[in-house]
Amino acid sequence: MKKTVLTVIGVICAAIVFANGGQYEKAMAKNIPAMFQAGDAESLLGAINQLNRVGDAEADKWEPYYYAAFGYIRMIAMTESAEEKDKYLDQALEIIKKGETIKPADSELESLRGYVHMMRVTIDPATRGMQYSGLAFNSFNKAIALDANNARAHYLLGRMQFGTAQFMGNGDGGACESFAKAKSLFESGSNTENQFAPSWGLDSTKEAMQQMCEG
Amino acid sequence: MKVFALFLLLISGMYAFAQTSISGRITEKSGDPLLGVNVFIEGTYDGATTNMEGNFRIPIEGSDSITLVATFIGFHDYKIRLKPDINHELTIILKEKISKLNAVVITAGSFDASDESKRVVLKSLDIVTTAGATADIPGALNTLPGTQTVGETGRLFVRGGEGRETKTFIDGMIVHNEYSPSAPNTPGRSRFSPFMFKGMSFSTGGYSAEYGQALSSALILQSKDIAELSRTDLSFMSVGVDAAHTQSWENSSFSGKIQYTNLTPYFKLAKQNIPWDKAPEEYNGNFAYRLKTSKTGLLKFYTNVSSSRMDLFEEEIGNPDVIHPIGVANDYFYFNVSYRELVSEKWGVKTGFSFTESRDMLSRGAESIDDEISGRHGKLVLDYTHSDRINLKFGGELLVRKGDEVLTNTAGSLTNDFDEYISSGFVEAETFASSALAFKTGMRVEHNSLTGDSFLSPRVSSAYKTGEKSQVSVAWGIFSQTPSTRITYFVNDADPEISEHYIANYQWQGEGRSFRAEIYHKDYSQLTRYQDEFAPSGYRFDGEGFAQGLDLFWRDTKTLNNTDYWVSYSYLNTERNYRNYPGAFTPSFVSAHNFSLVGKRFIESIRSQVGLTYSYASHRRYNDRNSDKFLSGRTPDYHDLSFNISYLYSNQIIVHAMVNNVLGINNIYGYEYASEPDLNGYYAGKPITPPARRFVFVGVFITLAKNKSISQLPNL
Numbered sequence: 001m002k003k004t005v006l007t008v009i010g011v012i013c014a015a016i017v018f019a020n021g022g023q024y025e026k027a028m029a030k031n032i033p034a035m036f037q038a039g040d041a042e043s044l045l046g047a048i049n050q051l052n053r054v055g056d057a058e059a060d061k062w063e064p065y066y067y068a069a070f071g072y073i074r075m076i077a078m079t080e081s082a083e084e085k086d087k088y089l090d091q092a093l094e095i096i097k098k099g100e101t102i103k104p105a106d107s108e109l110e111s112l113r114g115y116v117h118m119m120r121v122t123i124d125p126a127t128r129g130m131q132y133s134g135l136a137f138n139s140f141n142k143a144i145a146l147d148a149n150n151a152r153a154h155y156l157l158g159r160m161q162f163g164t165a166q167f168m169g170n171g172d173g174g175a176c177e178s179f180a181k182a183k184s185l186f187e188s189g190s191n192t193e194n195q196f197a198p199s200w201g202l203d204s205t206k207e208a209m210q211q212m213c214e215g
Numbered sequence: 216m217k218v219f220a221l222f223l224l225l226i227s228g229m230y231a232f233a234q235t236s237i238s239g240r241i242t243e244k245s246g247d248p249l250l251g252v253n254v255f256i257e258g259t260y261d262g263a264t265t266n267m268e269g270n271f272r273i274p275i276e277g278s279d280s281i282t283l284v285a286t287f288i289g290f291h292d293y294k295i296r297l298k299p300d301i302n303h304e305l306t307i308i309l310k311e312k313i314s315k316l317n318a319v320v321i322t323a324g325s326f327d328a329s330d331e332s333k334r335v336v337l338k339s340l341d342i343v344t345t346a347g348a349t350a351d352i353p354g355a356l357n358t359l360p361g362t363q364t365v366g367e368t369g370r371l372f373v374r375g376g377e378g379r380e381t382k383t384f385i386d387g388m389i390v391h392n393e394y395s396p397s398a399p400n401t402p403g404r405s406r407f408s409p410f411m412f413k414g415m416s417f418s419t420g421g422y423s424a425e426y427g428q429a430l431s432s433a434l435i436l437q438s439k440d441i442a443e444l445s446r447t448d449l450s451f452m453s454v455g456v457d458a459a460h461t462q463s464w465e466n467s468s469f470s471g472k473i474q475y476t477n478l479t480p481y482f483k484l485a486k487q488n489i490p491w492d493k494a495p496e497e498y499n500g501n502f503a504y505r506l507k508t509s510k511t512g513l514l515k516f517y518t519n520v521s522s523s524r525m526d527l528f529e530e531e532i533g534n535p536d537v538i539h540p541i542g543v544a545n546d547y548f549y550f551n552v553s554y555r556e557l558v559s560e561k562w563g564v565k566t567g568f569s570f571t572e573s574r575d576m577l578s579r580g581a582e583s584i585d586d587e588i589s590g591r592h593g594k595l596v597l598d599y600t601h602s603d604r605i606n607l608k609f610g611g612e613l614l615v616r617k618g619d620e621v622l623t624n625t626a627g628s629l630t631n632d633f634d635e636y637i638s639s640g641f642v643e644a645e646t647f648a649s650s651a652l653a654f655k656t657g658m659r660v661e662h663n664s665l666t667g668d669s670f671l672s673p674r675v676s677s678a679y680k681t682g683e684k685s686q687v688s689v690a691w692g693i694f695s696q697t698p699s700t701r702i703t704y705f706v707n708d709a710d711p712e713i714s715e716h717y718i719a720n721y722q723w724q725g726e727g728r729s730f731r732a733e734i735y736h737k738d739y740s741q742l743t744r745y746q747d748e749f750a751p752s753g754y755r756f757d758g759e760g761f762a763q764g765l766d767l768f769w770r771d772t773k774t775l776n777n778t779d780y781w782v783s784y785s786y787l788n789t790e791r792n793y794r795n796y797p798g799a800f801t802p803s804f805v806s807a808h809n810f811s812l813v814g815k816r817f818i819e820s821i822r823s824q825v826g827l828t829y830s831y832a833s834h835r836r837y838n839d840r841n842s843d844k845f846l847s848g849r850t851p852d853y854h855d856l857s858f859n860i861s862y863l864y865s866n867q868i869i870v871h872a873m874v875n876n877v878l879g880i881n882n883i884y885g886y887e888y889a890s891e892p893d894l895n896g897y898y899a900g901k902p903i904t905p906p907a908r909r910f911v912f913v914g915v916f917i918t919l920a921k922n923k924s925i926s927q928l929p930n931l
Contacts, residue, residue, distance in 0.1 A: 027260055045251030046264035053255045053262050082726065091288050126779075126817065134444045168866055169822055 027054050028063065028196045035071045036200070041078040044071055055098065062106065063196045065099035069112055073119060082123050092116050107147035108198050111156055114139030118160055125167075136160050151185035152201045154178045155208070162212050176213035179205055237297065238272040239305030241265050241285055249287055249309060257282040257294070275299045285309060313603040313650045321655055321678040323690035323720040323733070324421035326359055329414035342409040344815050346826035347857030347875055349912065351404045352415070353394075356434070357830075358811040360733070360766030360783040361419035364832040364853055365804045367884045367903055369402025370394060372804055373419050374737060375762030375789030376431025376714075379699055383407075383434045384426060386515060386553040388569035389614065391590040395497065396545040396575060398489060398527055400884070400903050406519060406547065408472070408501070413439045419766070420716040420735060421690030424641040424657030424674045425596065428614065430696040430714050431737075438517060441505045442468035445920065452914035453481050455497075466507040474499040476523075489906045490528040492540065497523035512556035519549040529579070533889035533899025542578040547571075563598035565610075582624045588700065591615040609642040618700055631704035635697065636664035643674075651680035661695065666708045670695050688720040698743050705751035713740045727773030736763040742793035760791030760799065780814040800846050803885055806832040806853070822863045830855045837885040840898035850883045867918050875910040 031050045038044035048071035055064035072092035076085040093116055099109050117136035121128050137160060143153035158178030165173030186202040241252045248269025255262025256273065263271040275281065277299055285293040290309040297303055320327075328337035341355060348354035353371045356362060363372040370378030383393040385407070394403035414437040422433045441463070448459040455476035462469045478494040499521040506514045524544040531537040553567035571590040577583060596610035614637040622629045643657030659672040674692030681687055695711040702709050720733040742758025745751075770781035787807055790799040801807075810831040817824045832853040839848035859873035876882070882905060889899040 023260060042250060042264070042266060045253075049251070049253035049255075049262065049264045050260070052253060053260050057258055057260055087288055138444060164866070168863060169819075170865070 062099040062103040065095050069095040089116050107143045107150040110143040111153040151182045154182035155201050155205045179209045235302050236274045237303040240269045241307045242269050252287040254285045257284050313647050318650050319653050319678045319680045321676045322722050323688040323718040325418040327416045346859040347828040352409050356417050358813050360768050360785040367400045373432035380431035382429035385436045388551050388567045389592045391571040392573040401906050412436045421692050421718045424643045424659040428696050447919040449917045468505050470503045472501045487907050492526040495525040514554045517551045521547045532901045539580040544576040546574045561600050565596040568593045586620040589617045604647045606645040611640045613638050633703050633707045638662050653678050684725050685723045690718040702743050710741045710756035728771045731768040733766045758793035762789035778816040783811045785809040797845050803836050806835050808833040824861045826859045828857045840888040853882050854880045869916045872913045879908040
């Protein structure tokens with residue numbers, strides 16, 4: 001009997017811990033992969049919405065906003081309409097700004113801003129090249145200035161460099177150098193203090209190197 | 216045992232709490248479900264996302280009353296207080312935010328070009344890439360419907376209005392003498408580079424009550440905000456050189472551009488019809504400074520300084536042995552400061568001041584005109600946003616214009632001047648009945664110190680979305696403008712010219728394609744009439760006229776791969792009884808049919824953007840002095856085919872070339888006649904033609920930037 005009582009108490013205690021202390025970790029652990037893996041608008045919006053709720057409920061966490069914004073960038077692949085794509089990118093920028101009120105001048109958030117600009121170019125390269133490619137480069141360079149060891153900033157810069165060089169029809173524009181730098185940073189170590197700090201990018205970098213720099 | 220029972224009770228109690236839930240369905244006003252709405256309990260992680268049917272379900276715990284929030288991009292947030300201890304079944308209708316993205320836009324009369332708004336028919340870049348436009352704003356706008364090809368001026372003649380009836384505004388402030396000077400019967404260019412602007416609205420009628428002193432058309436230009444990138448640009452062109460630098464700081468930026476233009480080398484290579492003594496030469500400086508004064512405040516300064524000069528010879532018509540030296544010189548200074556700030560969430564303020572000083576010196580033999588116009592414009596506009604459905608704008612402005620001219624001939628000289636103060640106030644309300652139906656109602660009152668009269672200009676417009684891609688729009692308004700400076704010099708209190716516009720427009724915009732059709736009718740009154748322009752005692756201010764027509768526009772960036780084209784057609788039927796007309800006649804600057812086909816294509820294999828523009832205008836009238844009938848002469852139809860190419864040599868270097876009138880068609884704009892008949896009573900005539908059949912331009916544009924990836928590419 002006593003055992004049963006103890007078990008019940010144990011379960012309740014676990015539930016309480018769950019409800020308070022572990023809630024953030026659990027929500028992040030579930031929704032970050034959900035955001036990256038979502039294959040349709042419904043499940044992606046579901047993950048984004050949950051990340052936004054976590055961000056709104058936690059006053060001092062910028063990470064939920066980082067992934068929510070990333071989710072909105074992913075949303076542009078779910079629609080054909082340029083107007084809709086812009087709407088999602090506008091929203092991504094809004095969320096990045098929310099993150100920056102918690103952590104100003106952050107290299108990861110700045111890289112993500114550059115990512116948004118880069119995606120704007122892809123919607124209408126002919127008329128947007130000027131404005132947004134410059135802005136994207138600016139953001140990636142700024143992100144690297146804020147943290148030279150941010151592998152994602154180097155990877156994204158490489159993609160922008162390659163795209164521009166391809167358009168001009170000459171070389172890689174320094175992209176392979178950026179990718180190599182990103183790869184070595186990815187491999188040399190990861191952030192251990194913060195389990196939810198952005199860590200994506202190694203596979204994409206390898207893939208980019210394979211496609212753009214080898215062969 | 217008792218303790219255990221208590222626990223069981225407690226747990227089952229918790230279980231019971233967990234059983235309650237909020238479920239429901241979220242839709243738009245139309246009843247269509249919304250997918251992806253974030254529905255949650257405020258301050259918690261608890262929530263759900265609506266599915267395809269708009270349904271959601273949130274289990275709830277706890278007993279304190281809670282706030283349920285529903286948020287979705289493009290819609291107003293929805294909040295409701297709920298008791299948690301019972302199940303809720305809700306039907307929530309989210310109210311659409313009326314934003315730039317979804318709201319119907321009143322398009323009657325106006326063509327908007329912008330980099331920001333996605334729903335415009337044109338982009339700012341189009342100005343630069345249009346063949347035949349020579350990177351001149353009016354040049355590119357002349358390929359749009361509603362405009363008339365008047366090749367000998369290069370100005371915007373809109374819907375039966377003269378060139379002076381189109382007024383230019385930069386950041387809301389008026390610009391006087393916006394065209395660079397040119398030799399008689401040769402086209403002038405706008406003084407303002409298209410690169411300066413992030414957006415423009417070219418209104419061919421029915422524009423906002425904020426703008427006055429424009430009888431037919433308003434060209435409203437918005438200058439760029441703070442530059443985000445530093446760069447240096449150098450250009451070497453067949454007509455001159457320029458150097459520009461932009462420096463960007465955290466909260467401010469400075470841009471400067473210095474240009475030197477000299478057509479002497481070009482005229483040596485390409486034969487001109489005009490015997491030049493000194494080909495046009497111009498020094499031009501543009502400087503802009505922008506300062507972010509707060510999160511929402513922006514202060515802008517802009518100034519343009521230029522000086523130009525040209526001399527040529529003119530053979531007397533019918534008597535080519537007599538040659539008159541002609542001199543054209545101009546000194547120009549324009550300064551504009553504007554400031555905008557959001558005072559609170561609902562109140563915005565915009566204010567500005569502009570200053571223009573322009574001196575034209577024209578001489579023909581012993582005759583000369585020295586004309587100095589100085590303008591000042593101060594303006595304050597308040598903007599009140601009651602909600603996303605009601606917006607109120609009101610303000611006041613003072614337009615001061617002083618003119619001093621000295622007319623000199625062998626008999627002596629004559630001095631004229633005027634000093635005009637126009638004070639005005641306006642109010643305009645924009646209301647949205649829904650995102651599909653909008654109204655704009657405005658009133659403008661102007662008081663002119665010279666005439667002592669006040670004038671009321673009511674203006675109304677409305678737009679209704681007839682479908683996802685289509686809309687209809689209508690506009691009506693009354694517009695006024697002081698007569699030309701020539702008339703004002705002679706009769707200071709000349710009555711203002713008045714026009715009344717009626718416009719109906721249909722627009723369809725699909726992905727990459729758009730179509731517009733517009734019909735209009737305009738009535739003119741109080742136009743100045745005279746027997747002799749130089750006999751002001753005979754001036755009468757009772758001239759009348761009308762203009763009506765149809766404008767069509769089709770643009771397609773999608774059907775043909777990498778190719779963008781547009782087609783414009785305008786039909787214009789207009790008559791005026793003004794100036795020295797013996798009755799109502801179609802003026803000589805009018806052609807009934809105008810057509811343009813503009814094509815652009817990026818050819819990847821040669822890394823070049825090429826453009827081709829064909830323009831057609833039906834015949835124009837001219838006054839044949841050898842005929843008894845007034846304006847009985849007819850010019851041949853006008854044709855022009857222009858070509859341009861921009862080659863991206865590298866990230867930093869672009870080579871641009873263009874040829875206007877590739878086919879070398881001999882266009883005739885009209886005829887001029889000798890002032891006296893010859894011995895047989897015949898007036899000798901001379902056609903007015905372009906100074907050369909073709910115009911060829913070649914330039915190399917180099918960009919130096921810290922970041923090597925920025926190029927002028929964009930500038931194409």
